[in-house]
Amino acid sequence: MAEKITPRHVDYSRWYTDIVLQAKLADYSPVKGAMVIRPNGYAIWEMIRENLDRMFKESGHVNAYFPLLIPESFMQKEAEHVEGFSPECAIVTIGGGQKLEEPLYIRPTSETIIWAMYKKWIMSYRDLPILINQWANVLRWEMRTRLFLRTSEFLWQEGHTAHATYEEAEEETLKILDIYKKMAEEYLALPVIVGRKTDAEKFAGAEHTYSIEAMMQDRKALQAGTSHNLGQNFAKAFDVQFQDQDGNLQYVYATSWGVSTRLIGALIMAHSDDRGLVLPPRLAQRPVVIVPIWRSAEEKTAVLKYAESVFEELKGQYRVILDDREQYKPGFKFADWELQGIPIRLEIGPRDVEKDALVLVRRDTMEKQFVARKGILQTVTDELQHMQKDMLQRALKFREENTFQVDDYAEFRKIVEGEGGFIESHWCGDAACETRVKEETKATIRNIPFERKKESGKCIVCGKESQGRVVFAKAY
């Protein structure tokens, strides 16, 4: 609290780190590349997890848990997968005091160990579909830590489903993408562009990958979730066949999909301000703080009694903080809760008690409102709902203002190398053009949006025919 947050316009990257550290969301650990998720940050993850888990279960999914350690030989069974992940792995070579015969990899993702089990469990079409999700830690070696955004170890959920047909697998892949979009927009207040990744950017081992992409306040993109149609690649690698209804043996179709603690980084970067965290109400475990204000002992008695009655009225519905700490001044308390992103602050002073009123301050707008004591539960509920909606709208407006349709490569480069933003440009579909853009500007194709217009045009790089625009941006 004594420290000051670096303003966004001075240094966006330091601003982000200042918020994470000062709001006690996470901390650096003594283990290179790994972070500690502190209680304030973990509470956000719990809210994300709870809501996603409910949506997964409502759509027929169940949770399970697979081993952390994967034998080296498993990692090597799917060619693209091993190439994509092996260089990033942490490897156990000693166990119980002995050198191991076969090294064990800490899972960077669990396709291989899960498909080794599915081989045991799947015999016939009656065993399908399998709709399993896992909440787990994974590890991908990384030395340059950015808290939440890029760390060796992170927490995530990974779904791994098995189906009898390609169509069912594709349907599942899209169903999950829709849940991710809902999570992003309705909970994180983060508008996202839903689309397909290019072949260069797809998951190592997938037929194709879909993603949701969000814009941060520095106009860079952040991939907030991916859903993969794995085709029969893993079934073939692990020889998982089933007997279909006609008695024929067929390889099983697969999907996998995941979101991670990275989402916490996304929501900080999308909504927060120079005072600290701004948390969407639906992700706040504690959405309301009451700060009583007094100068004399007499005032204190009256104000506290009144504050407690408000607390009592709200607490059935919300986890409310009543900040009656003696050792801190109101101004200090305001700043403290603003830093931590509590959505609504209720201030109660002696004059409010007299008027049977209180002051309500919304964290996103910082506007003060005088509201009546009567009906305070409804007032708070309404404000939380408005705030949730307004945050999404504001982020959407920001994205729209920073999205550009560009048909000229020089202009494209000027934007990418200047203020940045999402650039909608034509692309011929050739990986060479994609690579050239990436090498020259560091911008990548975020995805090929589902909702793009059919529109003839010319590739921004080579000038060849294109049927529609894709979204380019620099990304986290």
Place this chain on the structure above:
Amino acid sequence: MAEKITPRHVDYSRWYTDIVLQAKLADYSPVKGAMVIRPNGYAIWEMIRENLDRMFKESGHVNAYFPLLIPESFMQKEAEHVEGFSPECAIVTIGGGQKLEEPLYIRPTSETIIWAMYKKWIMSYRDLPILINQWANVLRWEMRTRLFLRTSEFLWQEGHTAHATYEEAEEETLKILDIYKKMAEEYLALPVIVGRKTDAEKFAGAEHTYSIEAMMQDRKALQAGTSHNLGQNFAKAFDVQFQDQDGNLQYVYATSWGVSTRLIGALIMAHSDDRGLVLPPRLAQRPVVIVPIWRSAEEKTAVLKYAESVFEELKGQYRVILDDREQYKPGFKFADWELQGIPIRLEIGPRDVEKDALVLVRRDTMEKQFVARKGILQTVTDELQHMQKDMLQRALKFREENTFQVDDYAEFRKIVEGEGGFIESHWCGDAACETRVKEETKATIRNIPFERKKESGKCIVCGKESQGRVVFAKAY
């Protein structure tokens, strides 16, 4: 389902494994020592976690997440701790394709990494107490797997708290033990003996350890949870001092405590029977199954309509399964749900429809009752509550019938080496006597019960003075 469960009296150990595998609670994995927790087993863990987590939060605890990998030098800072855990560790020596300068241990427990962080976070008495819990995977090298009971990797919660005084730490240690007792008795329906471990059996690095101990159906003991008062041991090892209210520097006092997926093994072994799993209702995500029975198409229409109305009435309150699968006979369905431990089965046939009634079968007693259709929600609620209570009472009675007060070592050995059970005997407090019993009989002192009578007696081994009885048993 085609397989048969080995009866308990034939082979208790195979009976246990048969239930775990056939009820699809867990499976062996291709990684030595590690298991897969399948959806049916994970659902039980979710219920345990949800309820424990609520109790932790109600008593002021918060969750956080610390790194999986611990530098070797950290493991070595607390002398007893390193001796206790180092031989059991899995060690990462390669990361990102490079040999690591310092090996990293997969956490066998997290005291060391957490106290390294507490050193950063604790300056003054104002920073205390810290009441943090973590839900995580841990790993202790183990080649002889017993599903749930003994596996290398397991899931658990580990609480790590920091306090200004010894008394506060002790109070915390006991508060948690009380939560564990409540969890065991009110949710797992498992009566437990609460007490202190002997020095030989305490946690590596603790001042003292408390435990809850339960009796399984083979009369062996299972330690179902432990809570440790760590004194200032870890604060000293990691040099964590705080400025107290008088301005003096003092070492911080610590506790740690945990329960694991082992609890699932305990509840299987305590309650299940030769038909399969018997699950206490409060841990069943799906406590009710409805099985409609028909022979003709006409009967089918009437029975299904009736069954659906029952389903609708119950589903607001309970996750109910309506098993209307065409391809299976009722007898098959009964056996399938019995195996999986669904607490209440409702059978509905044509005659039940006529009589406006149904058949209710409780999984624990397997007794059939004819109950009225009217008020079925209340009937089911009552039966679930009775079942929960009866299961605890039955387990308590079993424990009492198999607990013996013994004052003669020959008789002691006869019981331990025969049928087994809990043996309450006098012990002088000398580790030598404890060791002798363990070496000669494999029985250990489970704990020194809080509720033991003050009673003068003579040590069962050496005949020296004793002030009360302790509980001996063979244990898992």
